[in-house]
Amino acid sequence: MSKDNIASAELDFNTPSAKRNRSIRALKDKFASVGIAFGGISVIVAILLIFFYLLYEVAPLFESADIERWQENNQQVAPYSVPGEGKTLYLTMEEQAEIGLRITDSGQLVFFNTLNGDVIKQESINVPAGATVTSFAIASEYSGIFALGFSNGEAIVFKQTYKSTYPDGIRVITPEVAYPLGTAPISISEGPVEVLALNGSEDEWTIVGGQRSKLTATDVTLSLNIITDEVSAETNTFTLPNMNIPAKKLLLMPDRSWMMIASDGGKLGIVNMKAEGGPAITQLIEATTGNITSFEMLLGGNSLLISDDLGVTSQWFLVRNDKNQWVMTKVRSFENGKAAVSSISIEHRRKGFVTISEQGQLSFYSTTAHRTSLSAAIIDGNADMIALAPRSNALLVEQNNQLSLWAIHNEHPEISWSAIWEKVWYEGYEEPEYTWQSSASTNDFEPKYSLMPLAFGTLKAAFYAMLFGTPLAICGAIYTAYFMVPAMRRKVKPFIELMEALPTVILGFLAGLWLAPFMEVNLAGIFVTLLVLPAAIIVFAYAWSGAPKAIRYLIPDGWDAALLVPVIILATYFSFAIAPYLEQMLFGTEMRYWVTSELGIPYDQRNALVVGVAMGFAIIPTIFSITEDAIFAVPKHLSYGSLALGATPWQTLVRVVMPTASPGIFSAVMIGMGRAVGETMIVLMATGNTPIMDVNIFEGMRTLAANIAVEMPESEVGSTHFRILFLAAFVLFIFTFMVNTLAELVRQRLRKKYGSL
Structure with missing residues (x-):
């Protein structure tokens, strides 16, 4: 075959086989691009659906109240004459708002149909x-x-x-x-x-x-x-x-x-x-510069409501002062224009009340939330009396010997921005506080829905976990990716990544039932270990570097880190062995008792220190794996070039490798933080679940995720408690989204800055 024929055969790209391969390759590329795009869009859609579903469940919390004429069979219930004789002393309804009761000044109890005023029963008091x-x-x-x-x-x-x-x-x-x-x-x-x-x-x-x-x-x-x-x-x-x-x-x-x-x-x-x-x-x-027009007790009989002819209703309750004396204190006030409050009705099962002014202005208030749910003029002129149904879903208004029935929609009045994120002065408390307490055994309980203790607990748990886990994970990743020999790296890296497969419920179980009691008994040993262990590693490294070459060359280059394993074990054993003697010498008793009695720092067995160690182990594999991959992926010619120019391995690591890998390292830290913020089982089992705001490392906490896991099964669907838990999930979602967005912006900036190295 001639040279021209050979060249022609080698350069022929349009053979049937080549065309078929190109078509198959193009089809695969198209399928891959469509699949990747579909997957990416699906993830975005899924996140948006979660966002809007949470928003859908949370939105009713902040809706205003609504009132309208009661309707029966799609017809408004018309006002009717007041049943019975005499002046009304008291007006009320039963549970279903089907039967009303008038107590008159003639000693008559008149039970009537709230729809039409027909008398059902009339009884005379003796x-x-x-x-x-x-x-x-x-x-x-x-x-x-x-x-x-x-x-x-x-x-x-x-x-x-x-x-x-x-x-x-x-x-x-x-x-x-x-x-x-x-x-x-x-x-x-x-x-x-x-x-x-x-x-x-x-x-x-x-x-x-x-x-x-x-x-x-x-x-x-x-x-x-x-x-x-x-x-x-x-x-x-x-x-x-x-x-x-x-x-x-x-x-x-x-x-x-x-x-x-x-x-x-x-x-x-x-x-x-x-x-x-x-x-x-x-x-x-x-109590007021005007005249008192209404004087009632709020649900539970602990708070006093005083309305005046200036249009102001104030809440008072007893507070213990510095001299340990009970003092009636004005806590908050509610204004309803300048018209005098003519009548007030107390909610039977919530810390709320309704007022009506001489001008017919009706207002719904919630004391805990310090919220006005509704303010609307429903009648012309003054009302003689108003009465709420026990379920707060109906209202009777008496005016000019006429009764009118109104339907109320006011599902979640006890929630407001101040009740969630600001200090609230609750009944029986000496001052305003952040408190989460969603339920109690009494019917007159005042719900406390502050999310601040839960948000604080979430950040506290994440902080101590990151404080423990991040340095270990990053330092381990640096050594594994940059200094460790490939043969040892192939064994160490999969072993650490395998830790990520360990269920967090197992870590939480071990933290709650073994680690917490162990740390309580050996608190001094823990702190001695934190001091002795770094010192032992530094001393051993210095001794090893000064050892004769004949001894050092017995260990292959890069495998000398394995010698630290027995050093760490012996240093830890030594720390726990000398801890009791140091306790007696320095404190005269166990360290936890000394911390409580001398420093005044409370010690709880399940505390932030336990969570930091347990959750730190949970996030170490995530941060380690991503950081190690980022450092190992730095092009070798950058390292070789730096070394060739006379830089030491450490200088090359700090000034070349780490800046180049910084976007990946930062991403690893942010992902680890996201894991810590969203962790549920470890904090659920190892913290004691106390919703308090205390930076003390020896105190527990309750996180948003743990609170949702604990209380969601017992909450009534559609209730305020149910929706406030969804609000907690929404807050967690927004927090994670903002952190990830900020992390991505920082990562892109780092990539742009160091990508030209």
């Missing part, structure tokens, strides 16, 4: 002959226990109850009236009962009443006759000392230790009912 109703009191909205005071100095206590039956599968609610202290009126005063208050428990009650300037207290003790099952009441009446403050209205706390007196001119008197020497007034406060 008013003494010749007497009239002169006062009214309620123990609490939740209890449904009331009292009427009469002009002859007597009072009677009664309670509304409802019985549900289901004849033929249809629910029927039957109202009933019970008399906890008996059907006979109780004598409490020598003159007309102009003001009245009561409170107590099942067996012990206190009724305070009388004239405005002359009050008496009656203690009522109930006892059960086990033979006849009859309940008898023993009373003890005593006159209260002159308070020098004419009472306009009285309120008695549930424990009956404190009584509040509202007087003319906006004055408020605080009476200690159990003071030494008998009841005595401890404070006289000018």
Whole structure:
């Protein structure tokens, strides 16, 4: 074959086989590019879906309240005449908002249909002959226990109850009236009962009443006759000392230790009912510069709500001062324009209330969140009385002898920006604090949904984990990638990366059940090890470098790091062996006791130190692997060129290799931090889950991820607690997204800066 034929055969790229190979290669390239693009877009779409789903669950928390006319069968319920006779002293509804109750000044209890006003049942209270109703009191909205005071100095206590039956599968609610202290009126005063208050428990009650300037207290003790099952009441009446403050209205706390007196001119008197020497007034406060128009207790009976004719409602509760004395303190106030507050209704199951002004302006408030959920004019002019349903989903408004029923949508009033991220002054606390406490055993519990302790705990756990894990991971990666011989690297690197496959629940289990007790008993040994171990490594390295060549050449070049294994084991053993003697010599007792007693630093067995060690081991493989790959991937000609120019290996590492690998190292640290922030099982099992804000390394914490894992199974779907947990997840998502975005910007800048080396 001629040369021309050979050249022509070698340069022929259009043979059927070559064309077929090019077509297959182009198809593979196209398939790969489409697959990679589809995968990348799918990841972005998945992240966006997670973002919008979290936002969808969180958004209702910040929605305002809404009120509209109640609708039945798609028709608005029209206002109707007030059922029964007499002036309304109190207005309320039962659980389902189907039956309303009017208590009148003639001693009538009128149960009526809230849709049309039809009377369901009417019962007369046993008013003494010749007497009239002169006062009214309620123990609490939740209890449904009331009292009427009469002009002859007597009072009677009664309670509304409802019985549900289901004849033929249809629910029927039957109202009933019970008399906890008996059907006979109780004598409490020598003159007309102009003001009245009561409170107590099942067996012990206190009724305070009388004239405005002359009050008496009656203690009522109930006892059960086990033979006849009859309940008898023993009373003890005593006159209260002159308070020098004419009472306009009285309120008695549930424990009956404190009584509040509202007087003319906006004055408020605080009476200690159990003071030494008998009841005595401890404070006289000018609660408002106006006149008090409403004076009620918030759910739980710990907070006092005072409304005035200036349109302001303020919240007060007892706070212990520096002298260990209880002082009634104004905590927060709510303004509703300048019109006087004419009526107030307390929520039965939440720390909220509703007011209406003389101009018909209705406002919904939440005390804990210090939030106004709604402010709207629903009627023209002044309302005589308003009443919330127990579920806060309905409102009755009485105006000009007419009743109107309104539907309320106010699902999450206890959440606001301040309640989540700022200090809140909770009932019973001496000052505003960041607190997370989502549930309790009492119905009058004040939910505490501050995310600050959880965010702080998340950062605290991540900080100590990074403090422990990052130096070890990066230093190990530097040595493995740059100084270690290939044969040893092929054994060490897979072994460390294999640690990443260890389930974190195993690490958390070991940290909680073994490491935490071990560190508690051997705390001094831990700190001695931190001092002795680096010193032992440096001393051994110096000794080895000065050893005779005949000894050093026994170990192949690059394998001398293996000699550090027995050094580390012996140094650790030595540290724990001498620790007890150092403890006795320096502290005279165990180090953890000395830290608590002498330094005043609390020590918790499951603390941040345990988490730092356990979670540090969890993030070491991630940071090590990425950092090691980044350093090993630095082109060898850069290192060889630096060495050829006279630089030492260490100078080459610091000035050439590390800057070139810095984008990868930074990415490794950020990914490790993301792993630490999102870790759940280790912090769940090794921290004690205490949502506190304390930088103390010997105290525990609770993280956002652990809190979600703990409380999500027990939260009611759609509840405030449920959605606030989704908000915690949303915060964690945004935090991770921002950190990763910032990390990518820094990484790109480092790549641009050192990419030309």
